[in-house]
Amino acid sequence: MPSLPDAVTVRAAAKVNLELLVGPRDASGYHALATVFQAVSLYDDVTVRRAGRCSLTVAGRDAEHVPTDESNLAWRAVVAVGEGHPDAGPVAISIAKDIPVAGGMAGGSADGAAALVAADALWGVGLGRSELHRLAAGLGADVPFSVLGGTAIGTGRGDELAPAMARGSYHWVFAFSDEGLSTPRVFAELDRLRAERGEEAVHQPEPEVSPALMTALLAGDAEAVGRAMHNDLQEAALSLQPRLADTLVIGQECGALGGIVSGSGPTCAFLAASHEHALDLAVALTASGVASDVRRAQGPVPGARLIHPGKEQ
């Protein structure tokens, strides 16, 4: 039997929801979703190393806003994999962050997914797909997609996944905000706005992803994908951070094929027609001063994957 590594590094990607439809809220407070995820080339790297005692350190973007105790999703992931496994022991977890924190791009979920895959490899647990999915869903609604990557349809809480038939590669520009948005707060704000209109959260119609988006993805037609992009949480994110509307207008003025708030926000996601168009859009968004940072990325990219057994960070 090959010897187990002393340390494992796994890379996991950020996500954007091309479409996010929010249906009825259930008794647990979760909402039924119909969403189309795409993994994009902004990454966090998580290294899990055998150690004398458990610890967690974070470096990189927004590191100061990330918990370094057992509440961190990466820590919870390692504990979940180790439960009942004889070779599990204390580990030092280090996270190199490039995905914005509380940005609506599943940064914490990416770390949770990466840590699940890393602990599995470190201890030679041999988790099967369904067990990995079960542990991922236990950590959060976005974590199963962070494990899977690519382009996928999410239903249930967003954790029941089916790969989407999708062609082509997409050019994205992301405008970050210097102030995060809490996901539960954004869902609660949507419920409040709907109640104001007389729409009860528990009586929403069951959501279904739009045929127009699925057809556009199947054809690899970026213009049609841009037209079909939609996010039900956008009005709630705009209500909590009204200046995001200015960011969306700039993207629109610069000819983005589509522009929406990403997930629960506040990151705004713009689809560009080409590499050059993405460069132009990024320059315009940076020059406008509406965003704290602007980044380009491509999608789809793979889910959580081992990049180095034993790699030092």
Ligand SMILES: C[C@](O)(CO)[C@H](O)COP(=O)(O)OP(=O)(O)OC[C@H]1O[C@@H](n2ccc(N)nc2=O)[C@H](O)[C@@H]1O
């Ligand atoms: C907005 C999205 O990013 C879209 O992909 C996700 O729905 C959020 O996924 P996540 O951050 O992994 O969510 P979780 O950590 O599981 O849940 C955080 C909170 O978001 C709200 N939540 C989340 C998912 C869902 N289907 N309905 C919800 O109402 C609940 O208030 C929940 O307590």
Ligand SMILES: Nc1ncnc2c1ncn2[C@@H]1O[C@H](COP(=O)(O)OP(=O)(O)OP(=O)(O)O)[C@@H](O)[C@H]1O
């Ligand atoms: N590894 C982690 N990285 C970032 N935040 C974490 C992590 N673990 C726990 N958290 C907590 O989760 C909160 C949300 O962070 P995260 O970056 O996952 O938000 P998000 O990208 O908006 O999530 P999503 O798109 O899945 O709704 C943070 O404010 C932080 O307190």
